[in-house]
Amino acid sequence: MARIAILSDIHGNREALDAVLEDLQAADLYWNIGDVIGYGPDPAYCLEKMDRLGAFTVQGNHEFALLRLLEEDFDIGFNIIAFEALMWTMKQLSSEHLRLIRRFPKSLVYRKAHLVHGCPPDNVRTYLYHEPRMLKVAADHMQAPICVIGHTHFPGIAYALRSDTPGRNGHWRGVTLEKGSGHLEVRAEMRVFLNPGSVGQPRDGNAKASYALLDTETDIITIHRVAYDAEKTKAKMLRLGLPEVLAYRLVVGR
Numbered sequence: 504m505a506r507i508a509i510l511s512d513i514h515g516n517r518e519a520l521d522a523v524l525e526d527l528q529a530a531d532l533y534w535n536i537g538d539v540i541g542y543g544p545d546p547a548y549c550l551e552k553m554d555r556l557g558a559f560t561v562q563g564n565h566e567f568a569l570l571r572l573l574e575e576d577f578d579i580g581f582n583i584i585a586f587e588a589l590m591w592t593m594k595q596l597s598s599e600h601l602r603l604i605r606r607f608p609k610s611l612v613y614r615k616a617h618l619v620h621g622c623p624p625d626n627v628r629t630y631l632y633h634e635p636r637m638l639k640v641a642a643d644h645m646q647a648p649i650c651v652i653g654h655t656h657f658p659g660i661a662y663a664l665r666s667d668t669p670g671r672n673g674h675w676r677g678v679t680l681e682k683g684s685g686h687l688e689v690r691a692e693m694r695v696f697l698n699p700g701s702v703g704q705p706r707d708g709n710a711k712a713s714y715a716l717l718d719t720e721t722d723i724i725t726i727h728r729v730a731y732d733a734e735k736t737k738a739k740m741l742r743l744g745l746p747e748v749l750a751y752r753l754v755v756g757r
Contacts, residue, residue, distance in 0.1 A: 509699040509715040511536035511620070511653030512563070513553070515543025515592065516703030516753075519712040520552060522731035523702050527716065534613070536653035536699065537563025537620030537627065540604075541585070542749045543703050544739045546592050550600050562607040563620040563653065564627045569593060569604065580628060584746045591745060610646075614719075617647040621654045630655050631696065638663040642694035649695045657707045658700030658715070658726045662693055697724060704749075710756035 508530035513520050535558040540546035542565075553560060568579035568589055581589065596604075609627055610619035622629040622637075623644040631641055631652055641650070642663040700713025707713075711728035718724075733753045740750035 505531040505719045507532045507534060507717040507719065509534045509536065509651060509697070509717060510553075510558075510702050511699050511714075512538045512656055512701035512703060513543075513549045514538055514541050514565070514701070514703035515546040515549055516712075516736055517543075517545035517548045518733070518736045519703045519729075519731045520549055522729045523712050523714050523727075524552075524556075526727060526729045527714065530716070533558035534616070534618055534651060535560035536618060536651055537561050537607075538565045538653060539563070540569065540592050540596075541565030542588050542745075544736065544743050544745060546595050547597070547600055549703075550596075550603055554603060559611060559613060559618065560607050561611055561618050561620055562604075562609050562627055565589060565592075566604050566607055567609075567627045573601070584748060587746055588749060591743075612646050615647050616649045616651055617645050618651045621652065623650050623652075627654075632657075633659065633661045638694075638696065641696070645694050648693065649697060651697050651699070653698060653701070655698060656701035656705055657698060658713050659698050660724065661696040663696070664693060700726065704753065705756040706752075708756050710754055 508527050510523065510533065533556045535553050539549050539553055568581060571579050572593065609625040610617065617623055619625055620627045622631040623641050624646060631637055632655060638661055697715065699715035702712045702714055705711065705713055709728060710733055711730050714727055716725045716727065737750040737753050741747065
């Protein structure tokens with residue numbers, strides 16, 4: 504049996520990350536679904552923390568964009584606010600931090616789970632919501648029965664049948680599991696999409712940090728919401744000159 508902690512979209516938010524780690528106490532494994540950096544005031548701390556935990560980490564679109572900027576490729580698809588925050592973030596990271604980020608794969612498969620920030624097989628920029636057509640296509644690109652994604656900052660579980668299932672053609676259903684437990688239906692013809700929500704910048708109207716725990720013996724997934732000192736993070740961001748909208752959105756969760 505393994506108790507797996509699933510974190511995503513930490514976004515340099517030290518206070519949220521520390522609150523989550525204190526809440527979960529300990530785990531056998533840590534899956535980190537990208538965007539450790541970007542937006543928030545403590546990117547180096549968050550990178551180092553997850554590295555010390557030995558987390559299996561995949562690249563998010565903010566890590567991807569940072570690596571492109573280092574190569575003077577500005578085609579990163581960011582708006583001006585996200586771009587400004589990323590430029591600030593770059594200045595906070597050492598060469599060792601950059602080496603760490605370069606080691607993050609765009610996706611990885613661990614046993615029966617396919618980890619990718621955006622959309623399988625290895626897209627870090629596409630948002631995957633509970634929309635039938637997108638789920639149908641994504642299901643056929645999964646490399647394991649469960650696909651763990653981030654990027655949207657919305658926690659939830661969705662199911663899709665593979666398009667080659669006899670008599671079926673990509674049927675799906677989804678549930679927004681904002682808090683509480685759910686049983687993952689893992690069957691040969693079924694594909695499961697799991698989003699743990701965002702640790703450092705929730706956008707579902709709930710300002711509490713979000714993460715998930717997976718019990719691999721029972722296939723029970725639990726979404727947890729954790730209160731943290733968002734006002735402290737907001738004040739820090741404003742003091743450091745990060746975009747105000749990114750700071751104020753923390754306290755409303757949008």
